[in-house]
Every structure is written in C-alpha cells, then in structure tokens.
Amino acid sequence: MMEHPEKFPHLIATWAIAVAQALDEIGLDSKAIFADTGIDLIHARDPNMRIPAAKMTQVYNLAEKLSNDPAFGLSIARFIHPTSLNALGYSLFASRTMETFCRRIVRYFRLVTTNAINQFEETETDLRLIMMPATDRGSFIPQDSWLAMIVRFGRDIYRPNFSPIRVKLRRPEPKRNKRAFIDYFQAPVDFGHKTNVLIFDKQDMRMQLPAANAELARQNDQVVLSLLARMDREDIITQVRASVVDLLPSGECCKEKIAERLHMSERTLQGRLSKRKTSYRNLLNETRKELAEQYISQDLRSFSEVTYLLGFADISSFSRAFRNWTGLSPTAYRGEYLNNLQSDHG
Known part of the structure; x- marks a missing residue:
C-alpha cells in the first residue's frame, strides 16, 4: 500500500525539537539556525503544530553545511521519543510484532510527515519497508533520520541488537564518514539506490514483541485516526x-x-x-x-x-x-x- 503525497507537505512540529537537540549536541546554535528559517522552536513544542516541509528542508541544508557531516541525520533519531510522534509513538511501541510496527508506519506516518511515500512489501525471502520523500528528494538528512528512527525503536521494543539484513539509501555514497551508516544499521548499506529500503528477515519480524499490548495499540490507533481526520x-x-x-x-x-x-x-x-x-x-x-x-x-x-x-x-x-x-x-x-x-x- 502506498501513501498518498500532498501538494504542500508538512510535518509534526515536535520533530524539529529532535533536530534542534542534535544540532546543540555538536555545538551548533539551533536557535539561530531555526530563526534563520522562520521556525519558532517554542511553538514547536506543541504536538498539534505542523511545520511546512520546505522550511525544514532549509534547516537540514544548513545543518549538513555547518556540521560537515553527511551522517548527521542518524544522530537525530537518538532524540526522537514515542511522545515526539504523539499517539502514534505509543501505538508503535505497543505493536504485536515488528511487522505490525512497520505496517503502522505505512498507514499512519502521515501524522509525522505528509512528505513521505511509504510502502511495505513481502518477497519470498524477506520483508521490505520502503520510504521516499514526496518533495525535496535531494535533502537526505530527513530520509536518513526516518530509517534510523525505525531501527532505533526496534532496538528499544524488541532487542538491543535488532538490525535489518540490508539497507538501501537514496543518498550518494558519502566521501567521508561512510562507516557511520554501516555502524549504525549494523548491516550492509548500499548508497545511490532509487528508493530508501530497510530489508528485514521474515521470521525475525514476526516474533512476538515483549511489551506487545493490543488494547493500548488499538486505543492509540483510534486517537491517531482522529488526529489525521482533523488534520486533513x-x-x-x-x-x-x-x-x-x-x-x-x-x-x-x-x-x-x-x-x-x-x-x-x-x-x-x-x-x-x-x-x-x-x-x-x-x-x-x-x-x-x-x-x-x-x-x-x-x-x-x-x-x-x-x-x-x-x-x-x-x-x-x-x-x-x-x-x-x-x-x-x-x-x-x-x-x-x-x-x-x-x-x-x-
């Protein structure tokens, strides 16, 4: 199932807080960077606020230039928490398996950003989560951070060494810090692919998660649906x-x-x-x-x-x-x- 892209994409404002924290961690002035793009970080703490994706692209471009690190997007994932994604975060963490987790990503990721086109596929040998930006496809930081967040969440709710069996990234092979991608995903990484893909082992993805809670997942799914209906x-x-x-x-x-x-x-x-x-x-x-x-x-x-x-x-x-x-x-x-x-x- 492919999600439907928007003409004027936007994203949940709390994502900007994670980006700001990642900038601060490496000694960059997040307040100045966001102010340059016209984004008020104080208002970004409101989970009901939305930020135009085009404005965040300006932030990402400045971040990549000032950090001089093509792997900066991976660091954003460390500052994303379940509450950053509103009710979707709780729904994801209550998922029965990592397969149902990924299917929720495809179905409900619009609550995080309407700039993502997502698909979940099953082949004879594996399961694949495909994520593409609808616009600004040359901005690779958000694409890297989406995939990094999913793997990090999997390590939180399944097991610490959870990893895909292969990763395909749209970004060109970086001239520096390439190793950071391999170390983060703990899997072979192919660069310059036409889509971003996380490839998972079927059996691994269908194992019961330790903290699975069907009732909590159902209740938060309903909240997500209500938020999406109100949003769009x-x-x-x-x-x-x-x-x-x-x-x-x-x-x-x-x-x-x-x-x-x-x-x-x-x-x-x-x-x-x-x-x-x-x-x-x-x-x-x-x-x-x-x-x-x-x-x-x-x-x-x-x-x-x-x-x-x-x-x-x-x-x-x-x-x-x-x-x-x-x-x-x-x-x-x-x-x-x-x-x-x-x-x-x-």
Whole structure:
C-alpha cells in the first residue's frame, strides 16, 4: 500500500525539537539556525503544530553545511521519543510484532510527515519497508533520520541488537564518514539506490514483541485516526476509517451512514474512494480485520463482545469472517497467540 503525497507537505512540529537537540549536541546554535528559517522552536513544542516541509528542508541544508557531516541525520533519531510522534509513538511501541510496527508506519506516518511515500512489501525471502520523500528528494538528512528512527525503536521494543539484513539509501555514497551508516544499521548499506529500503528477515519480524499490548495499540490507533481526520479533511480514506471505527459498535455502519457523516452522497463517496483505488467495502473489511486481530489477541473480551464491537449480527457471522481473514477460528487464533506469548516469555 502506498501513501498518498500532498501538494504542500508538512510535518509534526515536535520533530524539529529532535533536530534542534542534535544540532546543540555538536555545538551548533539551533536557535539561530531555526530563526534563520522562520521556525519558532517554542511553538514547536506543541504536538498539534505542523511545520511546512520546505522550511525544514532549509534547516537540514544548513545543518549538513555547518556540521560537515553527511551522517548527521542518524544522530537525530537518538532524540526522537514515542511522545515526539504523539499517539502514534505509543501505538508503535505497543505493536504485536515488528511487522505490525512497520505496517503502522505505512498507514499512519502521515501524522509525522505528509512528505513521505511509504510502502511495505513481502518477497519470498524477506520483508521490505520502503520510504521516499514526496518533495525535496535531494535533502537526505530527513530520509536518513526516518530509517534510523525505525531501527532505533526496534532496538528499544524488541532487542538491543535488532538490525535489518540490508539497507538501501537514496543518498550518494558519502566521501567521508561512510562507516557511520554501516555502524549504525549494523548491516550492509548500499548508497545511490532509487528508493530508501530497510530489508528485514521474515521470521525475525514476526516474533512476538515483549511489551506487545493490543488494547493500548488499538486505543492509540483510534486517537491517531482522529488526529489525521482533523488534520486533513481532504483525506477521504482517513475520514472513512475513522467513521467506521466510531459506527461499528452501533450496528449501523453502512455506506449510507458514512456518507451522511461526511456530508456527501453515496455516489460522491464511492467516486472519491475509487480515485484512491479502494472502496467502502474494502476499508470496512480492513478495519474490521485489524480490530478483530487486536481484540482476539487480548484475553479480556468474550467473542460475543467482539462480535458486538465489530458490528456483526451474530457470533457465527463473525467467526466465518475471521476465518476468511486469518485462516483460523477466533478460538484457535487466540490460543495460538497466547501460546506464543507464553513461549516467548518462558
């Protein structure tokens, strides 16, 4: 799934705080650098503030010039914390596996920046997270920092030596400090690639994470959806997903109700979704599947309660749908999940 780029990209203001800290650490005057580009660092501490990506590109260009270090972007990742990404940070840290972590990156990274085009792919041998800037593609610092943050978060929530099996970067091979990239990622690094790619081992990415929390992930996913819906009224997919989550427990989640909430006709709704190469039915099924897996992974809710929360008429209808999505019955899925959890912690 590819995320949809924007005409005038912007990013979460708290990212600028991490950049400022990285600048200060090497003795550069972050306040002066940001002031030169017209960014107020005091206001940047507001998690609801957004900064034009073009202004941050000016900061990155100055940072690379003044630091004289092509690997400066890697240092930014050390100052990114879960709270830097608002509710998405908590959702990522509560992910069940590193695979679901990466799928959240693809789905929700717009909350961090609308200047990223992300994709997650599965090949016969590995899993690949692809990240591209929508504009300012010659500014490599933010691209390096995105990938470095993902690997750093993986080391925080999975294991300290978590690493991809290979990294492909868009930036040209640096004339100095090339070793910093290899040392950071602890993997072979190819420079001058057409896209930025983190390549991971499949089995590694599907291991249960020690601090996985399906309920916390679900709650923060809902907050992220609400923030995205508020941030971008034109993003029809986000609007529909947020409405589906709200309406499912009522048993009245249908295309007519969704269109009514979004103040448009059903025909207009379907037309806008078709332009994004999806449909109401696809989004409904995707949302139900994700919520179902999160609910079933918890040993907190009965199957009848999950059936109600997902808007199914009865347990048998839910069970059939769940088996179609996962190949397992809800009982078998929960049993397998809990057994894996016990073996991982045993």
